[in-house]
Amino acid sequence: MRAAVLEQQRSVEESPLSLRDVAMPEPGANQVRIKVSCCGLCHTDLHTVEGDIPAHKLPVIPGHQIVGVVDRLSAGAAKFAIGQRVGVPWLHRTDQTCEFCRRGLENLCEHAQFTGYDADGGYAEYCVVDEDYAYPIHDQFSDENAAPLLCAGIIGYRSFRLSGAKSGDRIGLYGFGASAHIVIQFARHLGCEVLVFTRSDEHRKLASELGATWTGRAEDTPSKPLDAAIIFAPAGALVPEALRVTRKGGVVALAGITMSQIPAMNYDLLYHERVLRSVANSTRQDAREFLELAAAVPIRTEVQTYELAEVNRALQDLKHSRIRAAGVVRI
Ligand SMILES: [Zn+2]
Numbered sequence: 001m002r003a004a005v006l007e008q009q010r011s012v013e014e015s016p017l018s019l020r021d022v023a024m025p026e027p028g029a030n031q032v033r034i035k036v037s038c039c040g041l042c043h044t045d046l047h048t049v050e051g052d053i054p055a056h057k058l059p060v061i062p063g064h065q066i067v068g069v070v071d072r073l074s075a076g077a078a079k080f081a082i083g084q085r086v087g088v089p090w091l092h093r094t095d096q097t098c099e100f101c102r103r104g105l106e107n108l109c110e111h112a113q114f115t116g117y118d119a120d121g122g123y124a125e126y127c128v129v130d131e132d133y134a135y136p137i138h139d140q141f142s143d144e145n146a147a148p149l150l151c152a153g154i155i156g157y158r159s160f161r162l163s164g165a166k167s168g169d170r171i172g173l174y175g176f177g178a179s180a181h182i183v184i185q186f187a188r189h190l191g192c193e194v195l196v197f198t199r200s201d202e203h204r205k206l207a208s209e210l211g212a213t214w215t216g217r218a219e220d221t222p223s224k225p226l227d228a229a230i231i232f233a234p235a236g237a238l239v240p241e242a243l244r245v246t247r248k249g250g251v252v253a254l255a256g257i258t259m260s261q262i263p264a265m266n267y268d269l270l271y272h273e274r275v276l277r278s279v280a281n282s283t284r285q286d287a288r289e290f291l292e293l294a295a296a297v298p299i300r301t302e303v304q305t306y307e308l309a310e311v312n313r314a315l316q317d318l319k320h321s322r323i324r325a326a327g328v329v330r331i
């Protein structure tokens with residue numbers, strides 16, 4: 001099968017993913033094989049490829065917002081039928097025995113494996129996954145429109161949940177890429193007012209089209225404080241900016257897997273019970289809840305597509321914010 005393979009972590013400007021023929025994966029116990037239709041681009045792919053996070057497996061096929069159809073079942077796999085459309089997100093496998101899994105926090109599992117990082121992912125014609133870590137995709141979404149739901153959407157949903165935002169609240173989104181353009185849609189559906197902070201004129205325009213009541217840059221100050229904020233951009237300098245405009249007792253959630261250094265800041269920014277918290281991965285429950293919510297809203301993802309042969313250019317575009325909303329690679 002054809003796959004985009006990472007041998008060595010390098011800057012995306014050096015086109016580190018090479019397209020080659022590799023052995024077709026065979027599903028192991030309780031696994032299904034998926035004929036991949038498309039796979040969404042995520043900032044975590046960029047961090048995996050460029051080495052912002054250490055490699056767990058090399059060579060590796062990245063990609064963890066996979067949409068395709070089940071084409072082979074192993075013995076014991078009974079959840080899906082051949083030909084059924086499924087999605088595969090970042091959470092690839094957990095042990096279900098560690099203290100975090102036992103607390104219902106499988107997103108923090110001591111032995112978690114992640115798609116396109118610990119196990120080969122979706123920038124390939126086929127991939128395999130445990131059937132318990134794949135999800136049916138509602139008919140109303142095209143393959144391409146469904147792909148960004150699988151990480152941008154699910155992580156966005158967990159971030160929103162952990163921000164504590166509820167109906168009637170004012171929530172600020174920092175950075176307006178794949179995840180934020182999904183969050184704004186369900187946050188409004190759930191009765192929140194959404195404010196968007198981004199450097200990009202293009203992203204501010206899209207945010208306004210999607211119903212943001214205010215858009216500006218991180219250093220701007222909206223007329224009333226935020227009840228909650230989510231920072232999607234991996235820039236530590238945004239942390240004091242978000243705390244500065246968040247009310248007493250409000251939560252600032254950090255959605256990224258990595259971030260540049262957070263600058264030293266005055267305790268006043270945090271005092272009065274403001275909460276600063278990170279968001280790590282997601283649980284299967286998050287995935288199930290979010291995919292239901294996405295269909296109910298319904299979420300309309302805006303995608304920019306690339307062919308598999310263009311995957312390096314796609315990652316370069318993602319790195320330099322040249323993608324209007326969500327990037328998707330067609331296999
Ligand atoms: Zn565990």
Ligand SMILES: [Zn+2]
Nearest residue numbers: 042044090151
């Ligand atoms: Zn991701």
